[in-house]
Amino acid sequence: MQKFGMSKVDTDGKPTDKGFWCHEKASTMMFRHIIETDRTGLLAEELSDTDVNHICDLILGEKGTSSRPWLFEIVSNPRNGIDVDKFDYMERDA
Numbered sequence: 001m002q003k004f005g006m007s008k009v010d011t012d013g014k015p016t017d018k019g020f021w022c023h024e025k026a027s028t029m030m031f032r033h034i035i036e037t038d039r040t041g042l043l044a045e046e047l048s049d050t051d052v053n054h055i056c057d058l059i060l061g062e063k064g065t066s067s068r069p070w071l072f073e074i075v076s077n078p079r080n081g082i083d084v085d086k087f088d089y090m091e092r093d094a
Contacts, residue, residue, distance in 0.1 A: 024059050024061065025060070031056065031059070032052065058071060058072055061077075061078055
């Protein structure tokens with residue numbers, strides 16, 4: 001996980017004096033903000049709090065006690081670094 005000293009966030013993606021800014025935490029912050037500020041209300045209707053937390057765990061790579069740990073490697077793969085984020089960068093930069 002890349003860390004930058006620009007801003008600080010905790011494991012929930014909220015500002016704190018203890019952590020460091022990283023892409024994954026910023027992504028969870030952005031995702032939660034999109035859900036919270038959706039003016040149509042459709043996202044909140046379709047996604048439960050459990051769904052939102054699970055999606056954030058996928059982004060952060062926090063497997064916990066998931067019955068499908070392989071899903072986490074698709075989104076955030078610490079084993080070899082090949083995940084959907086990398087494919088997105090390759091398509092964009094090609």
